[in-house]
Amino acid sequence: MQYSPDSDPSYDLKIHAGFKVVRDYSFSFDKVEISFKDMVRFIFPSTGYLIFNLFFGDDFTLRFLNYDLSEDLPHHLYITGLLSRGMLITGQQGTGGGYAMKIHPVIGYHFLRIPMYQLTDRQVRLSHIFDREGRPLRQLEANASARTLNDPGVKGFFSKYLPDKSVYLRDPVYHAVNKIISKKGIIQVKKLATECCMSERTLHRQFLLKVGLSPQSYAKIWQLHFTMELLKNNPGAKLQGIAFKAGYYDVAHLARDFREKLFVPPSQFYRDVNPMMQSYLDFPDSLQ
Template identity: 30%
Template sequence: MLLVRHAVPAPLRPFVAVAHGYRAPALPTGLHRGLPSRHLTLVVELAAPLRVNGPGSAVAAHAVVGGLHTRAALIDATRPQDGLQYALTPLAASALLGLPAAELAERTVDLADVLGRAADRLVEDLAAAPGWAERFARLDAALLDRLCGDVAPVPPEVREAWRLVHGSGGRCRVEELAAHVGWSRRHLSERFRLATGLTPKQAARIARFEATRRLLLDPRRPPLAEVAVRCGYADQPHLAREWRALAGCSVGTWLREEFPFVQDSAPAEGAPSPA
């Protein structure tokens, strides 16, 4: 698999956490799992319509966007793929897509359902681009054109709770977060969900899951029992249950079927680092 990393222009950096282009062969299993993370996902697939089954209704389109989710998106990988993928912050939902992040939670949708005909023009424009640099330039320009000054503000209390959830690897209890920001647990959970699409408890699950995935990808991967302890699970069976719930398969299945795919995703030589 070829992975080309890209640094987006400064005005997009509050909204685009990571951007890359990819070119991937068909996978032997015919399936790629889009795992839950702290980012929304924008994909423009140029080789053929991207077929995604869940979260939410199945979709097949050249451009899709997915909100924050707590179970894997199952992506058809029976054919080669060629396109761009941008990991978006929750703030990007209102700033770039014109809708609250909560409306995209647990859903993957055709970008045309969000942007209308502009999504089709974007796919056509990227398909006609002569190379990676021009592809990135055209997608960046399209997003910058949508960037407006009327972004719905996120309360500082929610920003702080989000920072603590992910800074602690999901180890902060909701009661502690609420006390820290000076809100009730109920009020924090509702405002957090409106801003991100997840409750603080769900976001903490995702943060622990991300920490687990980072350790599993480490060449010096420790035993699963140690991974469980380091990532805040009660024990290895607890980790196994959470991984299966969030990834849709066991840790062993993911390592056997997906790890070679992820491991081979080396950035192209000379490509810029992500923002």
């Protein structure tokens, strides 16, 4: 699970947590500074949030080695949707780094104004999503001037297009997502639909539109996150106890989810977790 170089590169990796305010939103973010002579692989689990990324460094390269096999360009702002099939594997090389920010999927829906299923399992440049409104971002990208989150163009873009908070606070799907998060993914979809005054079919359709996954699939992400937390905080605990606390019927069901979504058995997951992945798991939802 540790970052594994394709050869034996000399490398330097620094991670900093940051915070900023745009309008009435508070941003939490991670800033990563990297210097890798050769291509280095990093592995990231699915997260229950969309991820905004801004990369910097004229010779820095980041590639998706699975999913949509995309390559990020420095000084461009990207959004990565929810991942449905398991871990994301990236290859990174050069000197530079980037900023990573988590965003609640329903806030992302009201910000981007596109169906979230269009982002599932892929990343897209923000300037491509916003069409005419994206022209300022495209100009920043063309001039390679977007190098920090403090860039006036980047801050101005977020300030102008982030939705008024009352919009998503009135959205029942926003609160349904929060219920799943607070319950660590251990929920009954039928009960959740009733609480949202919807049929299960309507809730399913609304989740695909505003989250990108079904309620069941979204809850599974958070159940796995809870299981990872339990494994991290209870290294000597028996898997039977971990499975019970995480809402699994037995260890076999837990082990199956780890093999399918995390590519390793639960007993090996925290053996060599790399610092970038741990920071990615730990830093909070960006937009509050």
